[in-house]
Amino acid sequence: MENNKVIVIGGGAAGLFAAISAAENGADVLLLEKNDRCGKKLRITGKGRCNVTNDCTTEEFLQNVPSNPRFLYGALNCLSTQDVKDFFEGEGVPLKTERGKRVFPVSDKAEDIVSALVNACRDRGVKIINEKVLSLIIEDEKIKGVKTHSGERYADAVIICTGGRSYSRTGSDGDGYEFARSAGHTVTPLLPSLVPIVCAGKLCPSLQGLSLKNVSLSIIYKNTQKEVYSDFGEMMFTHFGITGPMVLSASAHIPDISSGRYEARINLKPALDEKTLDARVLSDFSKYANKDLINALDDLLPQKLIPVVISLSGIDERKKVNSITREERKALTDVIRSIRLSLVGFRSLEEAIITKGGVSVKEIDPKTMESKKCKGLYLAGEVIDVDAYTGGFNLQIAFSTGKLAGQSAAWQE
Ligand SMILES: Cc1cc2nc3c(=O)[nH]c(=O)nc-3n(C[C@H](O)[C@H](O)[C@H](O)COP(=O)(O)OP(=O)(O)OC[C@H]3O[C@@H](n4cnc5c(N)ncnc54)[C@H](O)[C@@H]3O)c2cc1C
Numbered sequence: 403m404e405n406n407k408v409i410v411i412g413g414g415a416a417g418l419f420a421a422i423s424a425a426e427n428g429a430d431v432l433l434l435e436k437n438d439r440c441g442k443k444l445r446i447t448g449k450g451r452c453n454v455t456n457d458c459t460t461e462e463f464l465q466n467v468p469s470n471p472r473f474l475y476g477a478l479n480c481l482s483t484q485d486v487k488d489f490f491e492g493e494g495v496p497l498k499t500e501r502g503k504r505v506f507p508v509s510d511k512a513e514d515i516v517s518a519l520v521n522a523c524r525d526r527g528v529k530i531i532n533e534k535v536l537s538l539i540i541e542d543e544k545i546k547g548v549k550t551h552s553g554e555r556y557a558d559a560v561i562i563c564t565g566g567r568s569y570s571r572t573g574s575d576g577d578g579y580e581f582a583r584s585a586g587h588t589v590t591p592l593l594p595s596l597v598p599i600v601c602a603g604k605l606c607p608s609l610q611g612l613s614l615k616n617v618s619l620s621i622i623y624k625n626t627q628k629e630v631y632s633d634f635g636e637m638m639f640t641h642f643g644i645t646g647p648m649v650l651s652a653s654a655h656i657p658d659i660s661s662g663r664y665e666a667r668i669n670l671k672p673a674l675d676e677k678t679l680d681a682r683v684l685s686d687f688s689k690y691a692n693k694d695l696i697n698a699l700d701d702l703l704p705q706k707l708i709p710v711v712i713s714l715s716g717i718d719e720r721k722k723v724n725s726i727t728r729e730e731r732k733a734l735t736d737v738i739r740s741i742r743l744s745l746v747g748f749r750s751l752e753e754a755i756i757t758k759g760g761v762s763v764k765e766i767d768p769k770t771m772e773s774k775k776c777k778g779l780y781l782a783g784e785v786i787d788v789d790a791y792t793g794g795f796n797l798q799i800a801f802s803t804g805k806l807a808g809q810s811a812a813w814q815e
Contacts, residue, residue, distance in 0.1 A: 405430050406810045409548055409557040411535045411581070412572065413440030415800035416783025416807075417563030420479075423808025424561070425526035432557070433523065434550065436534035436573055441516035445485040447761050447797065449510040452512035455486045455801070456566075456794040457503040462799070468654060469553035473763040474680055474788060475801035477771070480643035480809070483794075486801050493518040494645035506682065538779070545778035559778045559811035561771075563804060566757025567592055577762065578785040586775035588762040594754030597653045598645035602744040605710060609639035612706045619648045621656060621745075622665045631655040631665070634672055635675050638661045644743065651792050659745055668741040669704065670711075677734050687731075691724045698723045703738070711737050747797060749805065760787040771807035771815075778814060780807040 408424040410417045413435030421433045429494040431609060433440075444452065455462065459783040460478050464471040487497055495518045499793040507514045523530060539546040539554060547556035564578030579589045614637050637646035644666065656664055671679050682702065690698035696719040699708045712719045717726065726734075751757060761781055766772045773779040782803035790796050 406559060406812055406814065407557040408432070408562055409434060409555060409560045410808075411438070411548065411560065411578070412565060412573075412783075413520075414528065414562035414563060414565050414783065415441075415444055415519075415594040415797050416565070416785075416804035417561070419801045419804030420488055420561045420563055420780075420782050420808035420811070421528040421530075422522050422526055423805040424559075424812040425523070425528050425808075427561075427812035429807045429808075429812035430716070431523075431526075431528040432529045432555065433528055434533050434535050434548070434555075435530065436532070438532050440520055440530065443569060443574060444516050444519075445512050446569070446572070447512050450512050451510045453484045453506055453792075453794040453797070454490060454497065454515055454598075455505045455798040457483060457487070457499045457505050463795060466793060466795045467788060467799070469758060470763045470788050473766075473786075474799060474802065475767050476768045477799070477806045481802040481805040483798055486798060489522075490515065490518055493522055499503055510764070518580045529711075535577070535581070538584055538776075540721060540776055540779075543586075544754045544778050545776055554665050557778075559673060559779040559780060559814055561782055561804075561807045561811055562761075562785055563781075563783045563800075563807075564785050566760065568594065568751050568754040568757050570752060574784070582761045582773075582781065584784070585773060585779055587765050587773065590727040590762055592751060592760065594748050594751045594756075595654045595758040595789050596650040596755035596792055597751075597753055598640065599643050599653055599656075599659070599745055599748040600747040600749060601643035601666070602746050604634055605641045605741075605743065607641050608710060610641045611639065612704060613638045613646070614670070614704070616670070616673070618669040619652060620667045620669075621652050621687070622667060624663055624665055629712045632767065637668070643745075647792065653748060654747070654756075654758075654789075654791050658745055662744045662746055664745045666743040666745060668743070670707070670738050670741065676735065676739065679738065680731065681807075683731060683735060687723045687726065693722045693723055695723055695726065698718065711741070714741065716783055755792070756789045757784055758789045760785050763787050770810035771803055772810060772814070780811050782807040 406429045408429040410433040425431045565574030567576040618634045631652045715737045783800040
């Protein structure tokens with residue numbers, strides 16, 4: 403019997419893994435990538451360091467997938483987080499595990515991950531051509547191949563690995579959704595996730611460029627005062643609102659951000675409880691007893707924040723520290739412990755780390771990643787309606803679904 407011919411559309415995380423897996427299972431594999439090289443998005447992951455997976459159990463993993471986690475059981479069974487680690491170590495990329503079980507290459511170079519994947523493709527005989535796929539060729543609900551500028555290319559199976567629609571300059575600009583639609587698939591609404599947040603008011607623009615470390619951020623649903631997210635770490639103010647690792651993570655926990663339903667609360671001194679913070683302020687006040695308040699907080703807060711915090715606490719910034727009352731001090735520490743921002747929206751899909759939504763999981767067989775609408779058509783990666791929080795989960799989803807789709811496509815009758 404002749405080997406299956408498999409075409410993989412897209413040379414990102416899912417496509418490269420799908421191609422490796424299909425080739426390992428005996429298929430003749432052609433990978434078509436529209437950029438002049440593969441892995442353009444992969445190269446910028448984890449700020450160029452590539453958080454390649456998360457060293458956690460499958461149960462923990464699925465708790466980090468807010469959309470359609472159960473769909474991923476089969477894929478994670480096919481390629482676990484440990485398997486991904488073994489794969490890269492086996493390809494000569496040593497890995498290390500950091501805070502939150504996040505796994506990175508020891509070299510801190512995403513480029514090493516891309517090279518390992520591309521070399522693994524070449525070693526297994528995958529042919530990579532830099533060509534944009536224009537459409538699918540489908541006859542009687544069965545895939546026949548794809549059309550490109552250079553003509554028609556035929557195959558027994560085609561795997562759509564075209565990614566989401568964010569950071570479109572990396573190549574993932576949504577072609578895959580159109581391919582899936584042409585095969586009869588439903589695409590659920592495409593929304594930004596892991597995305598900067600727009601805030602009301604002038605506070606953020608006045609603090610533009612200020613980065614905060616070791617602060618805590620809580621997101622509160624105003625109606626019920628329920629806390630939907632809380633973390634400790636880094637964030638940044640911008641001309642429109644807030645961004646940074648904690649903010650991106652927080653965005654995935656906010657289902658409907660419209661009309662100011664949520665509020666962010668920033669604790670600038672989360673390590674100090676109310677009493678300890680008050681004692682700390684008192685000690686600074688005795689040190690700077692004869693100064694104006696505006697000149698007495700340098701030891702406690704970043705320069706840019708001082709006038710903002712004083713103004714929010716309602717105290718005259720020119721008031722002498724030795725005449726500040728206990729109530730005023732309480733107002734000041736209350737602000738330091740909880741700067742409040744009303745959230746009004748997300749930035750665009752283009753600025754999002756991840757696209758939420760995509761090809762409906764109801765129309766894909768979770769045991770094989772084959773389309774239920776078109777025989778021989780498979781899907782993998784972000785094009786599918788699954789998304790996860792930060793921590794290496796999204797790349798693992800791409801690798802796992804890619805591997806499962808690749809082997810299924812190679813074996814299909
Ligand atoms: C700034 C940033 C940082 C990130 N950091 C991390 C991280 O550290 N850890 C993590 O787990 N996740 C991270 N992610 C998310 C992760 O990069 C994606 O989830 C993952 O790349 C999705 O893989 P994919 O293969 O589905 O899509 P992509 O990696 O986007 O690959 C899709 C490929 O398909 C190609 N393509 C599209 N259309 C066509 C066509 N018509 N013909 C031919 N080729 C086509 C594209 O050019 C592209 O190369 C990050 C994302 C961004 C934007």
